[in-house]
Amino acid sequence: MRGFNRRARGATQLGFVDVLTAVILLGILLYAATVQFSVYNRPPAPPIPTSNSGSR
16 A cells, blocks of 8 residues: 555646646647737738828
């Protein structure tokens, strides 16, 4: 029974695979966010010229 308790992990003990999985998932989420919101990294579009010749 002693060997079983030694190998059992608690909820707060993270292993290498746990950390690696978290880093990979975080990278995927950050990449998806930059692709989804890439419009904010572009300069604003020039304004569309409007003609006032019809109104007096």
